[in-house]
Amino acid sequence: xxxxxxxxxxxxxxxxxxxxxxxxxxxxxxxxxxxxxxxxxxxxxxxxxxxxxxxxxxxxxxxxxxxxxxxxxxxxxxxxxxxxxxxxxxxxxxxxxxxxxxxxxxxxxxxxxxxxxxxxxxxxxxxxxxxxxxxxxxxxxxxxxxxxxxxxxxxxxxxxxxxxxxxxxxxxxxxxxxxxxxxxxxxxxxxxxxxxxxxxxxxxxxxxxxxxxxxxxxxxxxxxxxxxxxxxxxxxxxxxxxxxxxxxxxxxxxxxxxxxxxxxxxxxxxxxxxxxxxxxxxxxxxxxxxxxxxxxxxxxxxxxxxxxxxxxxxxxxxxxxxxxxxxxxxxxxxxxxxxxxxxxxxxxxxxxxxxxxxxxxxxxxxxxxxxxxxxxxxxxxxxxxxxxxxxxxxxxxxxxxxxxxxxxxxxxxxxxxxxxxxxxxxxxxxxxxxxxxxxxxxxxxxxxxxxxxxxxxxxxxxxxxxxxxxxxxxxxxxxxxxxxxxxxxxxxxxxxxxxxxxxxxxxxxxxxxxxxxxxxxxxxxxxxxxxxxxxxxxxxxxxxxxxxxxxxxxxxxxxxxxxxxxxxxxxxxxxxxxxxxxxxxxxx
Numbered sequence: 001x002x003x004x005x006x007x008x009x010x011x012x013x014x015x016x017x018x019x020x021x022x023x024x025x026x027x028x029x030x031x032x033x034x035x036x037x038x039x040x041x042x043x044x045x046x047x048x049x050x051x052x053x054x055x056x057x058x059x060x061x062x063x064x065x066x067x068x069x070x071x072x073x074x075x076x077x078x079x080x081x082x083x084x085x086x087x088x089x090x091x092x093x094x095x096x097x098x099x100x101x102x103x104x105x106x107x108x109x110x111x112x113x114x115x116x117x118x119x120x121x122x123x124x125x126x127x128x129x130x131x132x133x134x135x136x137x138x139x140x141x142x143x144x145x146x147x148x149x150x151x152x153x154x155x156x157x158x159x160x161x162x163x164x165x166x167x168x169x170x171x172x173x174x175x176x177x178x179x180x181x182x183x184x185x186x187x188x189x190x191x192x193x194x195x196x197x198x199x200x201x202x203x204x205x206x207x208x209x210x211x212x213x214x215x216x217x218x219x220x221x222x223x224x225x226x227x228x229x230x231x232x233x234x235x236x237x238x239x240x241x242x243x244x245x246x247x248x249x250x251x252x253x254x255x256x257x258x259x260x261x262x263x264x265x266x267x268x269x270x271x272x273x274x275x276x277x278x279x280x281x282x283x284x285x286x287x288x289x290x291x292x293x294x295x296x297x298x299x300x301x302x303x304x305x306x307x308x309x310x311x312x313x314x315x316x317x318x319x320x321x322x323x324x325x326x327x328x329x330x331x332x333x334x335x336x337x338x339x340x341x342x343x344x345x346x347x348x349x350x351x352x353x354x355x356x357x358x359x360x361x362x363x364x365x366x367x368x369x370x371x372x373x374x375x376x377x378x379x380x381x382x383x384x385x386x387x388x389x390x391x392x393x394x395x396x397x398x399x400x401x402x403x404x405x406x407x408x409x410x411x412x413x414x415x416x417x418x419x420x421x422x423x424x425x426x427x428x429x430x431x432x433x434x435x436x437x438x439x440x441x442x443x444x445x446x447x448x449x450x451x452x453x454x455x456x457x458x459x460x461x462x463x464x465x466x467x468x469x470x471x472x473x474x475x476x477x478x479x480x481x482x483x484x485x486x487x488x489x490x491x492x493x494x495x496x497x498x499x500x501x502x503x504x505x506x507x508x509x510x511x512x513x514x515x516x517x518x519x520x521x522x523x524x525x526x527x528x529x530x531x532x533x534x535x536x537x538x539x540x541x542x543x544x545x546x547x548x549x550x551x552x553x554x555x556x557x558x559x560x561x562x563x564x565x566x567x568x569x570x571x572x573x574x575x576x577x578x579x580x581x582x583x584x585x586x587x588x
Contacts, residue, residue, distance in 0.1 A: 001311060003318050004134075007099070014091050021084035022143045026150040028077035033288035035070050039063075040284040084143055092138035100131045103320050111327050112396040113352075120211075121204030126320060129199055130313035137310030144303050155289050163269070163286060173261040177254055184250050185304050191243040192312040198236040200316075205232045250304070265290040327395055329416030332409055339422045339503040340407050341534030343370040343393070348402030350388055350557075362388045363557040366402070370550075375530050377537040377545035379575065380554035386538045388557075390508050393536075394423055406504075424502035428509035430489040432481030437466055438473040440481070440492055445499045452499060459528055460495035461521045462488070491525070498529050505530065508538040542579050551575065 008015070104127060107114075115123075156171055209216060209225050216225055266287060273280055350363040363385045370376050378386045391397050392404060395411060404411050411419055432440045441456060442448045453473065457463040465488055469475040481489045497505060507526060523544060526535075539545050546565040553561035553568065553575045561573050568575035 004311075004314050007318060007321075008095050011091060011094065014087065014094075018084055018087040018091055018143070019146050021080050021087055022146040023150045025077060025080035025084055026147040027154065028073050028080060029147075030151065030154055030289075031073040031077075032070075035066060035073065036284060036288055038066055040280060088143050089139050092135045095138060096131050096135035099134065099314075099317055100127055103127060103131070103317050106321050106323070110323060110325050112391070114323065114325075119200075119204030119208065121202075121207035122200040124207060125196075125200040125203040126316050129203070130196065130316050133310045133313035134317070137306055141303055141306040141310065145307070148303070158289060159286065163272070171261075172264075173258055177258075180250070180253060181304060184246065185308065187246055188243060188304065188308045189312065191239070191246060192308045193315075195236070195239045195243055195309075196312045196316055198232075198239040202229075202232045202236050205229055247304075262290050327398055327416075329419070330410075330413035332413045332415065332418075334407070334409060334414050334418045334422065336418070336421050336503060340372040341370075341422075341503045342372040342407050343504070343534065343536075344403075344405040344408075345369075345389070346403045346405070348392065348404060349400045350385075350392060350397065351400050352397075361557060363392075363399075366554075366557070366559055368552055368559065368562070370534060370536065372407075372534055373532060374549040375535040375537065375547070377539060377548040377551040378554060379539055379542060379545060379551060379578070382540075383556070384554035385557040386554060387508060390425065390506055390536075390538060393504075393506065394420055394425065421500075422502055423504045423506060424497040424500050425506045425508065426490075426494050426497050430481065430486075430493045432477050432484070432489055432492060434476070434479045436471075436474050436476055437469065437492060440477060441473075441495045441499060443496055445496075448499055453495075456495040456499040457492075459498050460491045460525045462491035462495050465491075487521075491521070494525055494529070498525075502533065504534045504536070506536045506538070509540065542575070542582055 005015075107123065152174070156174075159171065205228060209229065216222060269286055345366055345368045348363055348366045349361070351359050351361040353359060366385075366389075368376075378389060380386055388397075392399055393411070395416060398412060406414065406419065406422070433443065438450070438453055441453050445452075450473075454463060457466055457473075466473055466475075475483075477483050477489075477492075481492070484492070527547075537545050537548060542565075545551055548565070550562060551565060551568060552559055553573075555574060561568055561571065561575055563571065569579055570576075
C-alpha cells in the first residue's frame with residue numbers, strides 16, 4: 001500500500017478529495033439514527049423534547065422541522081455518494097491506465113534476458129489481470145475502508161460523549177475484530193500471492209498454446225493440451241479455494257463478536273432508561289448506532305479480501321517497475337548519416353547462466369574486423385555462436401569480456417537508439433504485426449511516404465505479389481502475418497529493412513526457410529541492397545555466402561577459419577568439408 005501511494009503521489013489532491021467525499025457521505029449516512037432518536041424523543045417528551053429546547057414547543061412544528069432535516073440529510077448523502085463514486089472511479093481509471101502504460105514502457109527498456117526468462121502469458125497477466133485488480137479496489141474498496149474508519153471514529157466518539165458508561169460495551173468487540181482482521185490479513189497475503197502466480201502460469205500456458213495452434217493440430221495433440229490446461233486451471237482453482245477457505249471464515253467469527261457488544265448495549269442501556277438515567281430517544285439512537293458501528297465490520301473480511309487481491313497484484317506490477325535493466329545506453333550520439341559501418345570485435349567472450357546456475361560459454365576470444373561497406377559472412381554448425389554475434393551487435397546482451405566497436409566507438413558508449421537505428425536486421429524468424437502490408441513495411445519508418453514504401457517493396461521483389469493481394473498494400477496480414485506464405489513474409493521484412501536504409505545490415509538466416517525460387521528472388525534483392533553498406537550474413541547455406549568479401553568459420557564459439565570462398569575451399573578445412581556436403585560431393 002505504501003508503494004502504491006508513493007507511486008500515485010502525483011494524484012494526491014484527487015485522493016484527498018475522494019476521501020473527503022467519502023467521509024462527508026458517511027457523516028450524512030450516520031445521521032438517520034440521530035433523526036430516529038429525535039423522532040422518538042418528540043413523541044415521548046413532546047414539549048420538553050430536544051427540539052423544543054431550541055424554541056419550537058409545538059409538536060407538529062417539531063415533526064415538520066425533523067422532516068425537513070431528513071430530506072436535507074438524504075439529499076446531501078446522495079449528492080456526496082455521487083461525488084465520491086465519480087471521483088474514486090475516475091481515479092481508478094487514471095491510475096490503472098498510468099500503471100499499465102508505465103509497466104509496459106518499463107518492460108520495453110528491459111534486457112532481452114528478462115523476456116527470455118518469463119512467459120508471454122505471465123507478462124500479459126501483469127499488464128491486464130493485475131492492473132485490473134487495482135482498478136476494482138479503487139472503484140469501491142478504498143471508499144469502503146475509509147467509510148468504515150469514519151463510522152468507528154464518529155460513533156465511538158458519540159458514545160463516549162453521551163453515555164460513557166455504555167460506550168465501552170459497544171467498543172469492546174473492536175480490539176477483537178481488529179486483531180482478528182490483522183491475523184486474517186497476514187495469512188491471506190501469501191495465499192493471494194499464490195493465486196496471482198497460478199493465474200500467470202495459466203495465462204502463459206494459454207498464450208503458448210494459442211500461438212502454437214497449428215503445431216497442436218498437425219500433431220493431433222488437442223486432447224493432450226486440454227489436459228495440460230485443465231491441470232493448470234485446477235491448480236489455479238485450488239489456490240483460490242485455499243484463499244477462500246480462510247477468507248470465508250472471517251464473517252461468521254466476527255459476527256459472534258459483534259452480537260456480544262450489541263446485546264450488552266441493549267440490556268445495559270435499557271436498564272438505564274428504566275431507571276430514569278437515560279432518555280428514551282437517546283437509547284433508541286444508541287441502539288441504532290451500535291448496529292451502525294458494529295454490523296459494517298462483517299464486511300471487513302470482504303474488504304480485506306479485495307485489498308489483499310489488489311495489493312498482491314499491485315506488488316507484481318510495481319516489482320516490474322522496480323526491475324533494473326543491466327544494459328543501458330551510453331552518452332555518445334552517433335547519427336545514422338554519420339555511420340560508415342566499420343566494425344571491430346576484439347577478444348569477445350560471452351557466456352550465460354542456465355536456470356540451474358550452470359555457466360555455458362558461447363563465444364571464446366572472438367576477434368574479427370569488418371571493413372565499412374564490405375560483405376562478410378559467419379558460418380558454422382548449429383550452436384557455433386553465429387546468432388549470438390547478432391545479439392551482441394544490437395546490444396540485446398553485452399559480452400562477458402572484450403569490446404565491440406562501431407566506427408571506433410565502443411558500442412556500449414553509444415546511445416542505444418543511435419546504435420540500433422544504424423543496424424537493420426532481417427531474421428529467419430520474421431515477425432509481422434497484425435495490420436496492413438503497408439503498416440508492416442513502414443514499421444520503424446512510420447513517416448515514410450507511400451512512394452518510398454512501394455520502391456522498397458520493388459527492390460525486395462515483393463511489389464508484384466502485394467498488388468495481387470485482395471486489397472494490395474492495404475491487405476491485413478493477420479497475426480504474425482499468418483495470411484501470407486513464408487517467402488512473402490520474408491520479402492516484406494526485407495522491404496522493411498530497405499526502407500529503414502541502415503548503414504549496417506544483418507541477414508540472420510534470411511533465406512533458410514524458403515524454397516529455391518524464392519531464395520533466388522531474395523538473393524537478388526539482398527545483392528542490390530548490400531551495395532554501399534556493411535552487410536553481415538549469418539547462414540547455414542554456403543551458396544548464399546560464396547560471394548562474400550570474407551567468411552568467418554565458427555566452431556563451438558571459436559573462430560577457426562577465415563578467408564574468401566575460394567581460399568577456404570582450397571584450404572580443405574571445415575568450410576571445405578561443409579561445402580562438399582552441401583554440393584553433394586563425397587567427403588574426403
